[in-house]
Amino acid sequence: MNMACNIKTFLPDHPYLKVCPPTKKNNGIVSVVCGLMTQKTATTDSSTGSWSTTASSLIMRKPLTKSLVETDHQDLKKVVINPGRFGKFGGKFVPETLIACLNQLEVEFNFVLQDRVFQEELSTALRDYVGRETPLYFAKRLTDYYKNDDGEGPEIYLKREDLNHVGAHKINNAIAQAMIAKRMGRKRVVAATGAGQHGVATAAACAKLSLECTVYMGTIDMEKQSSNVILMKLLGAQVKPVEGSFKDASSEAIRSWVGDLESSYYLLGTVVGPHPCPSMVREFQSVIGKETRRQAMEKWGGKPDVLVACVGSGSNALGLFHEFMEEDHEEVRLIGVEAAGFGLDSGRHAATLARGEVGVYHGAMSYLLQDEEGQILGTHSIGVGLEYPGVGPEISFLKETGRAEFYTVTDQEAIDAYHRLCRLEGIIPALEASHALAFLDKLCPTLPNGAKVVVNCSGRGDKDAATVFSNTNKI
């Protein structure tokens, strides 16, 4: 089966899963796998020829005995994992009733990845409706701010996901999945939202595709992000309040979906959940990284040196990182920034990778914030979108293998970064994205002169003006 996709085809009967070859279409993002025990993977006959012989992304296989497993620690790129797993993370920890549904979703997903009609329709929607491609903007005043006394410092570029329709990266995924739901003949879309951005994106996509839309949102969040609630209602979505916060809203949404599997579609907003959801969402967000690669080549004839993104569950980070995961750590550094809230020791934060432990949550194995009894801990961050107590399994995998580095930033540091970008560049960033921007304070002094840093400006911050207003006494 020759598919142009960059996740693995799932053939339940086949002992070894074939992987899609790269084609002209996916610009050589995908790697090729040939059989077992590969020291090197075969290159493709793609015209790009830019694929090194050792390049291979994650190979999916059934579990084999240790002797057959090639885990070359030098070459982090070859890992043997189970279907839907990234190392030991991921998987499908769901009740039986959902397995068939998830399988169907996966088949559908694999099909659309290589279906030209779908891909063209999606490209048109991304271009004309969402407003892609988003610019890679050289932030001159921010760059000057971080120059040291000798006038040296890194060059800072912002990937402007804030310019997307509805103001965040969430729509890349929402529009693609809404199109899949339509293809599958579903009439109703169900979603859960924390900050509201995913809810708004889903509501917009559903309006455009004339699908019914129900969004579940925690009552605590509804208060904090009331403007987003109004937007969802204006877009024709039904907003159902759920006592609590995002985790309670997701559970309720899943319950609602399971009760109506035939005609409803659960639109997951981020790279969590049971397989194939993390891969699907990441695939649709990976357009961010693909564009960045091309734009970097146009602008300075090379690749970025460092990529920085905020991490709640990890969708915008993976969207930017995924394209560059194949590169060496020395070539392209991947840096994720989590929310330290009031501080890591305060107990009021959302730094899953810094303080969490491995467990199963919402159908996947990953890091999560839990107490000794395995109960999910409440989280806090001023960036509501970062408040998820878990994190995507692929992100956990990146941490485990050391391919990406993860740090944290407090509420106050994020607010300061918010103000800074407003004053220096006239861009009001989302408080979530402000966490990534705040980390530049610690990062820039350590970088060599002229290092190219790309920060994912994952959303605009108009929604946060009221919060910043109440948190700032003086301007």
Add this chain to the structure above:
Amino acid sequence: MAAVAAATTTTTAGTTTTSSCRVAKSYSSVAAFSLSQLSFKFNKFTSRPNNSVRCTLTRNPVSVTEMDAKIESDPDLWQRPDTLGRFGKFGGKYVPETLMYALSELESAFYKLADDQEFQEELSGILKDYVGRESPLYFAERLTEHYKGPNGEGPLIYLKREDLNHTGAHKINNAVAQALLAKRLGKQRIIAETGAGQHGVATATVCARFGLQCIIYMGAQDMERQALNVFRMRLLGAEVRAVHSGTATLKDATSEAIRDWVTNVETTHYILGSVAGPHPYPMMVRDFHAVIGKETRKQALEKWGGKPDVLVACVGGGSNAMGLFHEFVNDKEVRLIGVEAAGHGLDSGKHAATLTKGEVGVLHGAMSYLLQDEDGQIVEPHSISAGLDYPGVGPEHSFLKDEGRAEYYNVTDDEALEAFKRLSRLEGIIPALETSHALAYLEKLCPTLPNGTRVVLNCSGRGDKDVHTAIKYLQV
């Protein structure tokens, strides 16, 4: 209302324009004003004790030059504006002497920079990477379906997505270009006026980007209604000054800004938000927004190999409309439609339909249609959308209307709110209430159009700023 006493036109060499009166009065001395110096007939004239002059003129001035007559008869000769900054009889430079130099300096800088490769490249780069251009020309499938007749026929509706720009409206196109121009002129201080706050936010944004000092004048009443926009401007580093005079709204803020400019003309550039004001502003602002129409032409060619048949845009001061129309003014087969705000209805007296109900006069430095009472006092306009809430209109629109090149209609608050809801539900795009006026006019327009007509509507801004207003009125 600040005094914008007439100055005018010194005749330039080579033209036979007699026009004007030399009513060159500094605007503090009303007493020395002499009617006999004027060649116009005054219909109404009022002088007020607080040193302000307001006058209105008849629609048919006594002197019409030969040149004007020739130009009017041959549309292709329409130079818009002419060397005096006039569009036919509209436009001009009705400002105090102190501003004349600044305006000429601005005009020559503008012409020079139009040819300056480096400037143009820098501006394109910023429009692309900072503002996010080019904005898409989006085929609104469900909206098109909605307007199909019972036989399945109807026009094809495309939206020019200016709502996707940085800061969420078309305003930034002009703000960015003028800030760049100010920098070239060596001005470190920027002032602007704002009503709803959108132009204020756009100006504050570009000033932050370019490191310029920014002062925004806003009516005290508007500041209360738009507290969040005030905060946004302050976040971006601008100083927002409250204006308490008059009715404490947009027109008073504009006057205050003009006053500031007169005082600080050497160090300060005034970023006017629309195609109104004295020459060269209407021309400059239009040319900076003309990128909208230029992109549309290219995108129309790509998408269907032709031109649009109808262009529709909302009209407050008129900048987004001119931005879309300008490229196509000389393409006679393209219909140009502007939609104004009828507020509570044209007969209610609470509206902002300047071109329908206004009369010719001078406001904020230019001759144009404006809403005035019998005494020549400016009538307070009303529209649910603050951006259309301006009692005047750009002089070029007045000209296009009189020439019959463009058609102007209007739409009430309720119709606009309906359209606001309709686009949100059908396309998942929440339009600004200003834009909603243009969208509302589709209700009357589409049934009259032949099957397959291509309509391009300027979606001039996004509606996040209007949700609270909308919620009050709509049952959501």
